[in-house]
Amino acid sequence: MTLALGCIADDYTGASDLANTLTRAGLRTVQIIGVPADDLALPEVDAVVVSLKSRSIEAGLAVSRSRAAETWLRGRGVGHVLFKICSTFDSTDAGNIGPVMDALRADCGEGAVLVTPAFPETGRTVYQGNLFVGAVPLSESPLKDHPLNPMHDSNLVRVLARQSSTQIGLVDLATVARGAEAVRARLAELAARGIGAAIIDAVFDRDLETIGLVAAEHLLSVGASGMGLGLARALVSTGKVKPAPSGETGAAVGGLAACLAGSCSQATLQQIASAERIMPVLHLDPERIVAGAAEAQRALDWARPRLAEGPVLIASSATPDAVAAVQARHGRDAAGHAIEQAMAGIAEGLVQAGVRRLIVAGGETSGAVVDRLKIPGFLVGVEIAAGVPVLRAVGASSGEMLLALKSGNFGGPDFFSDALRLMR
Ligand SMILES: Nc1ncnc2c1ncn2[C@@H]1O[C@H](COP(=O)(O)OP(=O)(O)O)[C@@H](O)[C@H]1O
Numbered sequence: 248m249t250l251a252l253g254c255i256a257d258d259y260t261g262a263s264d265l266a267n268t269l270t271r272a273g274l275r276t277v278q279i280i281g282v283p284a285d286d287l288a289l290p291e292v293d294a295v296v297v298s299l300k301s302r303s304i305e306a307g308l309a310v311s312r313s314r315a316a317e318t319w320l321r322g323r324g325v326g327h328v329l330f331k332i333c334s335t336f337d338s339t340d341a342g343n344i345g346p347v348m349d350a351l352r353a354d355c356g357e358g359a360v361l362v363t364p365a366f367p368e369t370g371r372t373v374y375q376g377n378l379f380v381g382a383v384p385l386s387e388s389p390l391k392d393h394p395l396n397p398m399h400d401s402n403l404v405r406v407l408a409r410q411s412s413t414q415i416g417l418v419d420l421a422t423v424a425r426g427a428e429a430v431r432a433r434l435a436e437l438a439a440r441g442i443g444a445a446i447i448d449a450v451f452d453r454d455l456e457t458i459g460l461v462a463a464e465h466l467l468s469v470g471a472s473g474m475g476l477g478l479a480r481a482l483v484s485t486g487k488v489k490p491a492p493s494g495e496t497g498a499a500v501g502g503l504a505a506c507l508a509g510s511c512s513q514a515t516l517q518q519i520a521s522a523e524r525i526m527p528v529l530h531l532d533p534e535r536i537v538a539g540a541a542e543a544q545r546a547l548d549w550a551r552p553r554l555a556e557g558p559v560l561i562a563s564s565a566t567p568d569a570v571a572a573v574q575a576r577h578g579r580d581a582a583g584h585a586i587e588q589a590m591a592g593i594a595e596g597l598v599q600a601g602v603r604r605l606i607v608a609g610g611e612t613s614g615a616v617v618d619r620l621k622i623p624g625f626l627v628g629v630e631i632a633a634g635v636p637v638l639r640a641v642g643a644s645s646g647e648m649l650l651a652l653k654s655g656n657f658g659g660p661d662f663f664s665d666a667l668r669l670m671r
């Protein structure tokens with residue numbers, strides 16, 4: 248079997264968002280956790296999304312893991328690799344988007360790489376190289392307060408230039424609007440000037456379709472789910488993939504249900520407030536989490552007797568001021584890591600207590616949870632909200648399980664009840 252598209256995602260929620268988009272566009276897609284073993288037997292699929300937890304780790308490690316994933320994908324005959332990043336370009340001046348892009352580009356010998364985080368369905372658009380989140384520039388959006396990578400510059404040409412060793416160009420919306428031939432010509436012109444990557448504007452899905460047609464002729468692209476949409480539609484429209492009906496509809500799993508939230512995004516804080524009306528919610532004390540294992544144990548002792556009555560929600564999420572206070576005392580990475588590991592321990596305890604339907608809010612948080620549960624991969628089911636599908640765990644030691652890995656920023660106010668309704 249030859250894979251039509253290989254993807255390397257820098258976090259697990261991002262990977263399931265992309266797998267969801269590819270599936271909806273007609274590509275049979277599987278999401279794999281970590282770099283797969285050489286002898287992994289794949290089902291009959293068109294696309295593989297390799298999920299890494301490489302967004303917020305040291306850049307050198309992100310590069311080596313991404314390279315290993317690329318080698319695996321190319322070894323399976325993949326012509327085009329999409330490096331999936333966040334639609335809000337989550338990164339710091341140290342990386343990891345630039346260093347990973349540079350390494351993958353060097354490995355495959357690509358000229359100029361097309362880069363766009365645009366994902367109009369969730370309000371992410373790019374104009375003149377500037378990223379908008381809904382109606383506001385990135386630097387004025389809630390992403391300015393992200394606990395791990397606060398975003399203070401909306402101009403992605405500048406942001407990527409600070410992270411990359413190559414010069415960064417721009418393919419503007421006027422060029423995209425003129426169609427694929429105009430984009431090809433502009434890209435060739437940039438490559439001839441030695442420019443190794445270009446932010447490309449996109450405001451509507453039709454822009455992404457144009458971008459996808461050109462990107463699919465190359466070896467590498469960098470983008471969010473919108474780039475995935477463009478590539479998938481190009482693969483279908485050029486006859487390289489025969490579209491399949493979307494979404495697996497396996498048997499109900501049943502079992503107990505629980506929700507975990509480690510995202511501190513505005514959207515997640517609102518969703519937690521809304522969940523308080525329909526299920527018991529425990530707010531963890533971040534100070535006590537950093538101090539030791541007792542807080543995770545308290546959470547499990549609180550949850551166990553309640554689970555038989557219905558779903559519960561356990562959250563570490565806090566407002567920007569409270570997050571800043573914890574980080575000032577313990578350091579950003581140490582606090583984040585301790586809280587992620589506590590959430591992973593709680594997830595493990597919940598599964599031991601019989602939870603088989605688990606919803607996790609937050610990308611890094613989801614990464615820690617899925618790693619702890621040692622889930623090797625997922626099949627994509629129905630869509631709960633834009634960018635968030637129901638996932639069926641494949642090969643997990645706990646047996647049948649349904650999960651939803653929600654990007655902190657995604658989903659409407661009633662996301663938790665919306666998800667529980669669809670996770671049977
Ligand atoms: N109360 C808190 N104080 C400080 N950091 C927190 C708190 N709660 C969660 N975190 C950390 O914030 C980060 C949130 O990132 P993530 O899970 O990726 O969410 P998102 O999807 O919103 O980016 C994680 O590292 C998490 O452990």
Ligand SMILES: O=C(O)[C@@H](O)C(=O)COP(=O)(O)O
Pocket residue numbers: 258260261262264265332333334335471472609610611634653654655656
């Ligand atoms: O592209 C996106 O916005 C998401 O797919 C994504 O990457 C989510 O990251 P987190 O917000 O850290 O969950």
